[in-house]
Amino acid sequence: MSKLLLENGILVFADLILEKGYLYIEDRKIVHLGQGTLDVSEDVCRIDLKGKYISPGFIDMHVHGGGGSDFMDGTVEAFLKVSETHVRYGTTAMCPTTLTAEKDHIYTVMDVYKEALPKNTKGASWLGLHLEGPYLSMGQRGAQDPKYIRNPDEKEYQDILGYSDHIVRWSAAPELPGALPFASYLQSKGVIPALAHSDALFEEVLEGFKGGFRLATHFYSAMSTIVRKDAKRYAGVIEAGYYLDDMDVEIIADGVHVPSSLMKLIYKIKGSEHIALVTDAMRAAAMPEGPSVLGRLADGLPVIVEEGVAKLPDRSAFAGSVATANQLVKNYMHLADVTLTEAVRMITETPARILGVSDTKGSLQRGKDADVVVFDRDLEVYMTIVEGQVRYERTASV
Template sequence: MNRLLFTGGTVLLPTGFRRMDAAVSGAVISALAPDIAPEEGDVVVDLQGDLLVPGFIDMHVHGGGGADFMDGTADAFLTACRVHARHGTTTLYPTALTAADEDMDAFFAALETADRARKAAGASAGARIGGVHVEGPWLAPAQAGAQDPNYLRTPSAEECEKLLARSDRIAVVTMAPELDGACECASWLAARGVLPAMGHSAADLEQVRTAVDSGFRHMVHFYSAMSTVRRENSCRIPGMVEAGYLFDAVTVEAIADGHHLPLSLLRLIHKVKGPERMALVTDAMRGAGMPEGPSVLGSLKNGREVLVEGGVARLPDRSGFAGSVCTMDRAVRTAVSAGIPLEDALRMASGTPSKILGTAGRRGAILPGMDADLVRLDGDLNVIMTVVGGTIFDLNPHPEK
């Protein structure tokens, strides 16, 4: 079997940046050493001093390239996978919005078709689908944000069973933990290997404490659509944000697009939570990788009209954000511009989400035996090459269907 051999670059290892060669055999990393002798048939890639880092893992993404996963077509899934691979994402978790049952049926049907097509096509199809993130419909109406309030519901064991019966690919479910039945559902999901996440919530700190005891371990898009400290008469009541900082068992994700969070807050989250408990996500909608202008959040048939301008998606009245148009390479650059060390920013885009999602034994680090999901970055942190499962992905844009 011919190897893919990377030479002449700096590799991000779990111990830090090292001048190192890396060999890939098939779909896995086979060797790391300062000088690896080429073998007959090797495909040698001279990094010319560039960085070789673990492929990015986006655990919260709705679409890109003009496609939304809620469009419910295999083409939509594959389009988004290709677009995000061009920006260094090697594994993504298609995220479903609060929607009508017919849209959810189409989402899960398209997931299976797209995943088979992606596996058949290999790296040419772009980022692999790691699993599904279901965001809603069990959200607090007061913190619904751009989610459609017409489909919000209260969680129950019966609803959880129906959800998991749809697919065995569900990895994350986001709920407002203060809703009746949410904590019971979290315990039920956690026992079945699904990560219960808190989000779109008006919970106070004590409600979050109960939620953590029930199995919740993660907060989605930290600061966005969640409660913070409030006053009742003369007393201050801590909210979700304060609880996220306080509880070490809770990991958080941040939309590092430079709009959802100012750089000072990105730096604060990193300072308090550290790179092991803070993941970077895009929360990207269909406008990622597309020209700015009118767009749609959710399915083209039943989604909400939004406006992409100034590098972010907004509600038409500009009263709030409606997802981002960020990509993971942009998220890394934004984190670095906030003063977060490059090594930490890269780990928060790969190793940390992998640990949160329970895949750290396969992805998120450059080590022998790990999946050969790699990204080459130049000195300005632009993506020069994406490798998915040991195969180089073609970064040149292709016409999207």
């Protein structure tokens, strides 16, 4: 469909809801939008939404897998499967995310990303790779494989960034030796340094922030808080994340990683303009509960999926989320008493700003990419449009 008119819908903007709205798409862009009706030529496909919501497409900055596949599987088929799974839940753009692994396999994943990119015609689009690790704190490794965790290595990260120009963000612990030069080098290459799996003290986070670590990966998960040493209290990453007004934070709003009380606190302090909702989903997203694997299927970490989350077999730690994007929006509304506009902003406009794609994505505006999701009052997705192409439709007609 090169020309598509969505009409009789409810337009969702960052600060308002517009009833009886329409949105006209042509040549992969949003051309017109407004309230009422729009006269169009007979060659335009018209869809009566019957009062459903028209929202900017959801942007997932941190996702590992879904539908039984993981990006670490290192195959084109796996990449496409993850993308096609999440598009059914409103994700129109995502950052495929790696786990700690041997260097050769990271190169394989980067090769596969490049190979799969032109073949990704049925799922959510890709905004670039997110490398999570291996420069992480051993004490906050979570479910990351400890045998690959190490301090930043200048030659290694320069080689990796020289190998692929598809890396857009890299998560690491800012307190590690060499982390600040690492962050500086990332910024020189246009890559976002993100704070993750960190045991840093408050002061170390402040130094990291000055050095470029201005995004906290999965806030509250695998990061330090107040500790006592020699009877004295020391603040950690979480306290610094609140203190730094301009620190952006990711939230896995599956209702398990971060409970309702903390979701409310984060929203009250940071506001929707500094919160990005992410799934951090692993391969079991959109799959039945039971045994699964975190990371590469061949030699990944066995996990058990139960109670809406993946856990290590001994239940000692979470091992990734099985959330989908529409669930994140619904959860933040219901568990943190946030309005629809604010919840949508946290998975559209805010991540678009963080990733530097606000000029083309993240809001319903004329001239922007036609990344659109249609959902009902229960956040059930009925249609997902990626750059003007309908890539998921729940029924033959909405």
